[in-house]
Amino acid sequence: MEFPDDILINNIRRGDRDSFAVIVERYKLQIYNLMYRYSGSAEDAADMTQDVFCRAFERLGQYKKQKSFFAWLYTLALNFARDWARKS
16 A cells, blocks of 8 residues: 555655655656756765655755645755865
8 A cells, every 4th residue: 555645754754664665666766867957977976865865864854745745855855965066
């Protein structure tokens, strides 16, 4: 059974790390592809993807339901990729 993002987010906020694994599995390819477009390197993209999901987990309290979780995650990832490109 596939749960909607909002239910998974609520579970994560209550300490269910397995729900976060579901979120990672659901969106890792989209985030990886974005990171690859910015870095041009499979290895860097994989590292950046992991960093984005770590950052998302840390900032989950900032997520508001006004937009979809994926939109929030993608914005976070895009900002991360832009910062990475500026530093490189």
